[in-house]
Amino acid sequence: MLSPHQDDETIGCGLLMAEKANRGIPVAVAVATDGRNGWYSPTPRPAPHDIAEIRRREWHRALDVLAVPKADRFELCFPDGELGDHESEVTDRIGALLRSVRPSQVFVTRPGDPHHDHRVLARATRQAVAQIYDSGLGVPHGGVADGSSLSPTGPRPQVFTYRVYPGEGMWPDGRPAPVTVAQFVRSVLRLVGRRPLLLRAPGSRATKVAAIDAYDSQRRLLGGELRYVWDAGVELYWPMDEHGSGDARGQSERST
Numbered sequence: 001m002l003s004p005h006q007d008d009e010t011i012g013c014g015l016l017m018a019e020k021a022n023r024g025i026p027v028a029v030a031v032a033t034d035g036r037n038g039w040y041s042p043t044p045r046p047a048p049h050d051i052a053e054i055r056r057r058e059w060h061r062a063l064d065v066l067a068v069p070k071a072d073r074f075e076l077c078f079p080d081g082e083l084g085d086h087e088s089e090v091t092d093r094i095g096a097l098l099r100s101v102r103p104s105q106v107f108v109t110r111p112g113d114p115h116h117d118h119r120v121l122a123r124a125t126r127q128a129v130a131q132i133y134d135s136g137l138g139v140p141h142g143g144v145a146d147g148s149s150l151s152p153t154g155p156r157p158q159v160f161t162y163r164v165y166p167g168e169g170m171w172p173d174g175r176p177a178p179v180t181v182a183q184f185v186r187s188v189l190r191l192v193g194r195r196p197l198l199l200r201a202p203g204s205r206a207t208k209v210a211a212i213d214a215y216d217s218q219r220r221l222l223g224g225e226l227r228y229v230w231d232a233g234v235e236l237y238w239p240m241d242e243h244g245s246g247d248a249r250g251q252s253e254r255s256t
Contacts, residue, residue: 001027002094002108002125004117005035005080006052006059012162013107014066014211015235018204021067028101029063030074032090032121037080040218052080054217061214065207072101083120090120094128102154107237110161122161126240129159160197160237202233 001017003010010029017027036052039045046054056075063073076093078086098106108125109118133156 001029002121003029003031004109004121005033006031006055010059010062011212012164014208015201015204016199017066017068018207019201022204027068028072029068030076030097031059032076032083033078033080033117035080058215058217062211065211065214081117083117087120087124090124091127094125095132098128098132103157106157106159107162109164114165118164159240161240162237197237199235205233
């Protein structure tokens with residue numbers, strides 16, 4: 001799972017991570033930025049470096065609740081809000097993670113997400129997957145300089161996107177701004193042929209809620225705008241095609 005910041009976005013897949021832990025399925029989580037520019041607590045705003053450290057501790061507490069092993073947590077440490085200035089490097093770092101972790105599924109923010117960092121992360125992920133699995137770059141010819149060879153990357157992973165903000169779930173290609181009646185109708189009609197991955201896991205809901213509660217610095221945001229989206233026993237994911245949008249070949253299932 002790829003998260004933009006050391007913050008509540010991680011819980012966009014909280015139910016999924018909790019359910020996989022219950023089933024003994026390993027999960028790796030990578031966070032792209034340090035989250036130093038976000039602060040939603042009613043307490044006075046700390047300095048940026050202090051915010052980054054606070055959110056880092058909260059992120060690790062949430063992953064403790066979700067039973068993600070420390071060895072499977074990766075921090076890319078890019079500046080919060082500046083991911084677009086490092087997109088090529090972000091792509092390379094994600095590519096290195098794909099070669100190391102060899103996931104069967106990848107979950108990332110949506111290409112049409114309102115937040116710039118979230119969109120950049122989606123593009124970088126799509127590009128990294130294409131470079132490795134569609135161009136044969138995962139296993140260089142002739143091996144590496146010391147004469148050894150890199151292990152195969154394995155089969156191409158399924159890539160899904162997850163929503164962060166309320167109202168994003170029903171838009172396969174991202175929520176337009178502004179939303180018109182015609183756009184709304186077209187989106188509803190497209191849902192018929194572009195089925196998302198629907199996870200229903202009410203037994204893991206309490207674990208997800210406990211992970212959300214680890215983010216003390218974002219209590220105000222999580223208590224209002226996002227709580228009704230994430231405090232639930234259902235999560236929705238859109239398959240990402242090579243262009244970064246929803247894929248008509250997606251599927252709907254009771255759990256993963």
